Amino acid sequence: MFSTNPFAALSSTVSPDIMQIYVIVMIVFVVAGTLIDIVHKKSARYFFENWRKVKDKGAKKVGGGEMVSLAAQTAAVEVLTSAEFCNQKRRIAHLLTMYGFIIYVVTTAIMVFSYPTPETATPAILPNLWYLGGLMVCVGGYWFWFFIRVDVAAEGHSPFRIVRADMFILSLLVSTTAGLIWAVCQASGSAATGVFLGIYLLATTFLFASVPWSKFSHMFFKPAAAMQKRIETANGTRRNLPPPADKPATLGDPTQLPRNY
Numbered sequence: 001m002f003s004t005n006p007f008a009a010l011s012s013t014v015s016p017d018i019m020q021i022y023v024i025v026m027i028v029f030v031v032a033g034t035l036i037d038i039v040h041k042k043s044a045r046y047f048f049e050n051w052r053k054v055k056d057k058g059a060k061k062v063g064g065g066e067m068v069s070l071a072a073q074t075a076a077v078e079v080l081t082s083a084e085f086c087n088q089k090r091r092i093a094h095l096l097t098m099y100g101f102i103i104y105v106v107t108t109a110i111m112v113f114s115y116p117t118p119e120t121a122t123p124a125i126l127p128n129l130w131y132l133g134g135l136m137v138c139v140g141g142y143w144f145w146f147f148i149r150v151d152v153a154a155e156g157h158s159p160f161r162i163v164r165a166d167m168f169i170l171s172l173l174v175s176t177t178a179g180l181i182w183a184v185c186q187a188s189g190s191a192a193t194g195v196f197l198g199i200y201l202l203a204t205t206f207l208f209a210s211v212p213w214s215k216f217s218h219m220f221f222k223p224a225a226a227m228q229k230r231i232e233t234a235n236g237t238r239r240n241l242p243p244p245a246d247k248p249a250t251l252g253d254p255t256q257l258p259r260n261y
Contacts, residue, residue, distance in 0.1 A: 002131050005111050005122035006183035010197075016116030022201075023112050026208040033211025034220055040212065047224055060235045070230045078226035093144040097172075098219075100136025103129050104176065131183070137176045141169060168207070168214040175203035 007019060062070070077083045082098070085091035107130040115122040146152070146159045162170065182196035211217055 001184065001187040003124040003127055004187055005115055005118075005127050006130075006186055007108070007111050008115055008118045008120070008122055009186055011117045016112070019112050019116065023109060026204065029208040030211055030216070033209070034217045036212040037217045047228065050228065062231055062235050066234060067231070070234060071227060074223060074227045074230055079223050084226070087148070090144070090148050093140040093148055096136045096140030097144070098140075100133045100138075100140060101172070101176075103133030104137060105133075107133060131180065134176050134180045137172065138180070141173045141176070145169060145173065164213075165215065167210055168216050168218075171203055171207040171210065171214070175200060175207050178203055 010019070082091050082094050085094060107126050111122060111126055111130065114120070115126070149159070152159045178196050178200040182193060182200045184190075185193040185196055207214075207216070
């Protein structure tokens with residue numbers, strides 16, 4: 001079951017061309033949605049204007065070699081390991097979701113475009129990784145949703161309280177969960193296969209089509225903001241903030257999670 005390409009099996013009822021067009025449309029949604037978000041929020045304009053101000057006001061000039069070093073640090077700390085999270089549980093949940101999503105999406109694209117039918121044998125490692133990536137998304141996502149979210153863990157709200165900011169994580173979890181259940185149902189010949197396929201397609205379409213209004217594009221802005229912060233620290237501007245104190249004040253008990261309710 002877990003070594004079977006679910007999209008090749010689906011090709012008996014849905015043309016591989018349609019599946020490939022669908023994936024391309026989702027990619028277009030992400031690119032177009034991110035550009036719309038940039039234009040609407042004027043993110044690019046803010047970064048470029050701030051970049052010029054930092055270069056003009058900086059007490060120290062950041063050279064090319066140091067810029068490469070800062071970029072490498074940003075990639076290693078903020079992007080690849082999410083080390084900016086002080087809460088280790090939050091960090092682990094984020095990494096599970098992020099890497100699981102990457103594995104899940106990449107293997108989906110490979111199987112849909114390179115192994116679209118049963119006539120082209122799919123290497124067992126691809127569906128194995130597809131299921132693994134989906135499970136990683138579910139573990140990290142549901143762990144975050146029910147136990148780590150600040151409005152649940154620190155503010156006492158119900159985990160079933162939904163606000164607009166939850167659009168991305170909820171649609172991601174529904175899409176991934178429905179996709180895994182659909183694949184299992186299809187492999188076992190369940191009558192519920194069509195139902196979960198429909199949920200999978202609806203949730204996936206919503207996930208990628210809602211990029212301008214969700215936190216999806218945050219994954220592109222976050223590295224840029226982290227890099228900008230490192231440059232400002234390196235050249236001495238620090239966003240016009242005073243230098244850090246020798247011993248910052250400690251508020252509350254650092255050994256316990258906040259409970260503000």
